[in-house]
Amino acid sequence: MTMTSELLRNASQVIGAAPSLRDAAAIWRARYPEVRTVLVDALDMRDETPALLLGSRRVYLATSNGPCWHITQQPSEATALILTQD
Numbered sequence: 001m002t003m004t005s006e007l008l009r010n011a012s013q014v015i016g017a018a019p020s021l022r023d024a025a026a027i028w029r030a031r032y033p034e035v036r037t038v039l040v041d042a043l044d045m046r047d048e049t050p051a052l053l054l055g056s057r058r059v060y061l062a063t064s065n066g067p068c069w070h071i072t073q074q075p076s077e078a079t080a081l082i083l084t085q086d
Contacts, residue, residue: 003061003075007032008052011081016054021085024057028081036080038062045084049073056086 003011011028018024025037042058048071050058061078062069072078 003035003078005075007035008075011059012052012054015052015057015059015083021057021083025083036062037083038080039083042084042086045071045082050084051075051078058084058086060084 010031014027014031015021015024018027021039025039028035028037045058045060048060051061051073052059060082061072061075062080062082063072063077064070064079069080071082
């Protein structure tokens with residue numbers, strides 16, 4: 001499933017309002033199981049540009065062409081969310 005503007009708005013609301021980043025991921029996965037969601041350490045993403053800034057939380061859009069994943073700024077290319085928190 002690729003990301004749409006509506007899904008990004010929903011992600012912003014869910015991830016921004018959840019009590020913890022783990023809770024945000026669990027809620028998102030329950031609502032959108034077809035969108036892969038990964039939590040990583042913020043340092044691992046330090047050289048990437050987030051799609052969403054939600055206080056100390058950051059959301060990155062990712063896509064895959066098989067075994068390799070990369071960050072994208074194009075929601076229409078994204079098939080996964082990567083979540084971090086400072």
